[in-house]
Amino acid sequence: MGKMSVELDVFVGNTTIMDEEVYQFWLDGYTVADAVRVRMEGGVLQECEASAEVLHSDTMDQFRTFQMCERLLHCPSKLANQLLFQIPPHRQAMLIERYYAFDDAFVREVLGKKLSKGTKKDLDDVSAKTGITLKSCRRQFDNFKRVFKVVEELKGSLVENIQQHFLLSDKLARDYAAIVFFANNRFETGKRKLQYLSFQDFAFCAVQLINNWTVGAVDNMVEDMDVDLDKEFLQDLKDLKVLITDKDMLDQHKSLVCTALRGKTKVFNEMEANFKNLSRGLVNIAAKLMNAKDVRDFFIDLVEKFIEPCRSDRWTAGDIKLFLTHYTNSVHILDTFKHQVVWDRYMGVVKSCILKMYHD
């Protein structure tokens, strides 16, 4: 072999040949050599009587193909319209889906952060921390940014917009909606106290928020954006303060909840003792949400003001659910309270979020 070297080596199929495994290596930012090594360990060779050279050639070739496709993947609708590569539709879908897929570990690092150049610069830290290659980090970050940019200003359903422009699966589109939503509202997710939460926890919460607290949530006809919270609603949340400022109302609320829960939970005493604190916490969060800064702290506030106290009192998830159900519903009985709609809209989301977030 020493006497010759391959100067050029290409393979082009009329139907573009792509191996999903190799694609994944490429997406994961492997070098060709690494990919070849991993593939060899995977045993493709015995399977097909090939040599390392053959594997190298194939890997190079595919990496090149992916690289050429990358431009198109940035605008997936182009992939269906372009003439350069003939790729069957289901393969196109696979290419797109995988390209836009991301690592949970990575997304946790950037979730809620501004998708700016500054953040991008810090990706090498993220890479070091998560063990994900820098190349892959960059791709994922750029994907977030690209999706964000496209849908940021679009009206209508966030998920649908993403799906339409990026041809992603429902699941992935919803995840991206969460990412965009978090990035847009800059929710703080990186604090130590929030570390125990997974991306999926946040994504769940994001869906709740998008479905209930944005303008599009209440009125489908309103051509507004899903990315921004309903300002009016946030404004109205101030009215909930009466639940903690009006002493009668607070007491009445507490007694209603206690009556309902008595004998049904092991942490009844702790609950009774903490009721006012917990209620104040939840209502205060609501009342502050009109400030953008406090919106960012929404999740940390939930943890600090509600989840942690309950956890230290060893509430079970069942206890939480029971409590929040009665806590929410009891308000309906308070005659003097006039903001039932706002309350339900608020508590519906908060309850779901807390239930999702209440774990180890």
Add this chain to the structure above:
Amino acid sequence: MPGKLKAKIVAGRHLPVMDRASDLTDAFVEVKFGNTTFKTDVYPKSLNPQWNSEWFKFEVDDEDLQDEPLQITVLDHDTYSANDAIGKVYIDIDPLLSSEAATVISGWFPIYDTIHGIRGEINVLVKVDLFNDLNRFRQSSCGVKFFCTTSIPRCYRAAMVHGFVEELVVNEDPEYQWIDRIRTPRASNEARQRLISLMSGELQRKIGLKVLEMGGNAVVGYLQCFDLEGESGLVVRAIGTACTLEKLSNSSAAAPPACNSPSKDIKESPLAHPPGHGCRSTHSSPVHTASGSRLSQNFSVSVPTLIFTGMRLHRHRSLGETGPEHRPQTVLPGRQCRPPFSEDPNPNTHSSGPSTPLKTQTYSFSPSKSYSRQSSSSDTDLSLTPKTASPPAGPRIFLCPSSPALSTEPPPNHSNSFQLSPGPGTAQRFTPLPLPLSGHQYPPGLRKSVSFSEDLLLAASGMGSGGSAGKEGGPLKTLLRQQTQSALEQRGASSSRIFVRTREFPFFTLTSFPPGFLIHVGGVVSARSVKLLDRIHNPALGNTRSYKLLDWNSFAADEPETRDAWWEEIRQEIKSHARALGCHAVVGYSESTSICEEVCILSASGTAAVLHPKFMQEGCLDGYSDPSRLSRQPATFSAGSEKGEFDIFPQSKDSSAALGLEEPSPPSCGFCHIPYDELNIPFPAHLTYCYHCRRQKVPDVLFTTIDMPAEAAVTGKGCLIQARLCRLKKKAQGEVNATAISNLLPFMEYELHTQLMNKLKLRGMNALFGLRIQISVGENMLVGLASATAVYLTALPTPGGIQIAGKTPSDITYEQHISNMQKKINDTIAKNKELYEVNPPEVIEEVIGSPIPEPRQRSRLFRSHSESSDEVSELDLSHGKKDAFVLEIDDTDAVEDIHSLLTDTPAPAGFYSCNTEIMPGIYNWTSGLQMFTSVRVFRLSNANLTNQGLNKIFNDLCENLLKSLYFKLRSMIPCCLCHLNFTVAVPEDELIQVAVTAVAMTFDKDQAQENWKLGADKTHMKAIVENEEQLQFPLELCTESPSTNPFSPCRGTGLQESANAHATPRAASVDYSSFADRWSSWIELIRLKAQTIRRGSIKTTSSLEKASPLPEGRSRSLRSTRSYAGSTVAVVKMTPLSFIPGTRIIKYLGIINMFFIRETTSLREEGGVSGFLHAFIAEVFAMVRAHVAALGGNAVVSYSMKECVFMENPNKNQAQCLINVSGDAVIFMRESELEATPAPPQTSCSGGEVTT
């Protein structure tokens, strides 16, 4: 004004950003045809402009329509500076000129820029209104259909095959024009692209004219190539087979196979068979070839032509010196053919003899040209004898004076002849006219006026645009037209001559034929010739271009003639080789060149054959127009004067038998029967009675360049065989170089042949199909690559093993070594037999009282005749080991050879490969299809390489490439790589380039094992499902469509009878009886499948509503749950084959012939050479697909990459690549879809399919 071309620019999309400030583009479009240009409005600030222009109308001659492409340029409007070009689209109008092809071109075309590649797409609509034109001085040939397909196209019937058509046009290469120094690379590339497009159009038009003159309406097997001769110009040449095709009106009409009737005729007509026998003659001389070597049997190496023969004496000597072992079997063209000829009463046959020495001088230019011309004239006279009065001895007579010393001239003198300057007197033209003068020199002054219009035409038009030295070529073009006009007028008078001329060569570019067409096959005939490109030709040119401009006319007149003459010589040689094999025609004919600096190797090869004249126009076949006539006039031949060219056929002693007294041979073996006379073979061939019909003689091996006839009986499966060879050569210039090359050529041919033969034996097979031998020349080496598909023909004898014989039996370790090797070889053979299921029936020997003669000694020494070994002598006693094929290890080379023999690794399990259309022995193709092109360039380090080292490298290179292909396509298993077409080149000193284009096709393994039964339905259903998972396009319904098997139907119907009657049990691998049942069960399956799918489908794509049926549309909508509503891209399949399994081609839309140049000055940024070429090939595919889709098609068949010239300069970060591709745009329909229409399943057995 016979035509109105209309174009409409609809919209653009994905345009590049041309204005950095706005990130947008202000695009407009220029539409140009000829010298007329229209522009659209500027569509401001958009990357997806909607021009929706008016119809731009061009009123043009149909001649222009044929020559010119429609040129669409997309530009970015710039108020202050010059408008920037975004890119161009060239649209070939030709498909619109035939009423049967496309009617409109409409679709998205990639906007292509030679520097940036594809930059967005443009939607264009083009139509043509043709007026009837009764101008009898027609220069256009609108309506003549062109097909790259080398068989009768699927939805046509061949009413008549007229024969060979060829043409070439020459021009200056814009890349080498002075203006190239001042223009941008882009302008230069575009000039070149446009010029080649023009030349191709012109060439096609001219070929079309010839076809019309012959009375045909189509060219099949159209093969166009171009030669980049550098400084000396650019040649675009084409060959093809003129036919009269009749469209099978509709699918029901398609029912009777196109060729059925003829084949029926064969059976009915007593005349059907005779030709075969008629061909036998008392003298069938293999033209050259090794005396005693099997080479001669069906491998006509016409090695050395011109210069080679010139050097022959010289070479002879050197051969003798090389060692005794080489002499006996060395291939000596010309020489050996004499003895047999001398027996012949007709002196004309000497032509093949004398022509060779004559070629000696053709080495160089005009002076030699005149000689060579004459030499060919002598040959021509032969074929034209009826009209020529030239005395039999003519050739020699007038040759001698013109080249008194040359034929015997020793090399030193010889070289002098090269320097003869092209004086006007010597540069005399030859006319193939039946004038009594042929061979007579015209006074120089006469030259132009007498000169044959056509050539002049070529020259004139060729040089016309080039001579203008500019892009436009306006005035000169006009001049050219005038010239053409006058030439044409002349031609009007001489049309009969042309007619004769075109019939001069009984060549057919077809590789597969309707049943009954091919009667016998003689073997491969090939010829090569080394030429010096003519810098010498126009000495003044080097200094001043004005020379050309001033005198372009005469200059032009010379040049194409030279090229024409070159090819004519080669063809003559081929023709005489064919005759020597007792054949009157050459099929599977092709031509190629390899150019390095100023040396050019011309090659031609084909398969000598005897064809059934019924299909052909009278006179199309050489001396073999009509058997009945022959029978009526037997006396003519003995007279030998007037019809001298018939000599080889009818005089044969058994001509009476030939004329119908014997029953026809069965189609499954008839073609194997020797066309030559067994009693007069000047080489010891090993003939036996046909193992299939037992009635006629067959050779022990058969080499051909054609596809295996569909009706042939084979045992087991075939496989790809390659012979690979590199030979070092000293760097040299001019004639020294040419001499060196020509000296090497015969050895290379010989070596390649030896390798092929050995590898064939090693696989236990006995025939090669699709043989293609390419020899490429580089500065310091020659590279040879022979590819073929080996099979075991049931009709031929079982090949024996390979016996290794040592030279010195004394050494014991050596003996051991030998026996080890022998064991290895035996094992390999056994393994191969198992692998390819080659289990020939063992009935043969038992036949008692059979007319088979005592098995003669079949073994032949390839390497040597030195008979020191016991074994050899024993074998020579012709007893016992009847089949052993002896390889003598007499030198290290031989050891190497045997080693390399054993290093060829078989394809991995589940893979088969062949270089013919389909693999013999596989009949049940499914619809998985993957066409691909792979290119590799290897750099040899400049270490001291030996020939052996080099060989090893080259061998590894090819093997690794194949391995890579198998690996890439492993998901398609079980599959077969079909039509594997390797092309080698030596682009630079230490570079070897190998390009491969092929198609991987899936097949059904179960059925391949022949044990597929109806009871297996369920498993089969499962197989379908599983299969789909693997397919690239799942849910293509007819994955398992019954007619995927192009063979079975035919066998099941027309051929069944004969096949049953004659097939040996093994060979008839299709279970005929169950066929009909199987068929109906297939249909059921498919219906079932289709229903489920339809129910499940969400919607069908809009493309279905378009003119073209796009079955993929459905599958697309099926699989994806999300809608790709925006997608307008139709799937276009591409394949090098002439068909797509499981489908029927319902319409041919026209020929695709595209030439692209891509250049970069930022090689590294584009991913290096690989990135650059990868992108370019993908772009070429994309452009081909787009053009096909715009014609309304959904596939390209007979696709091939004719040219892939890659040049790099990594130091400058630059690279350039030229690619030429061609194919036939078609509309195909799934058999399952067709099946919905009332046509019964059997109708799918269309004629075309039979010919596969």
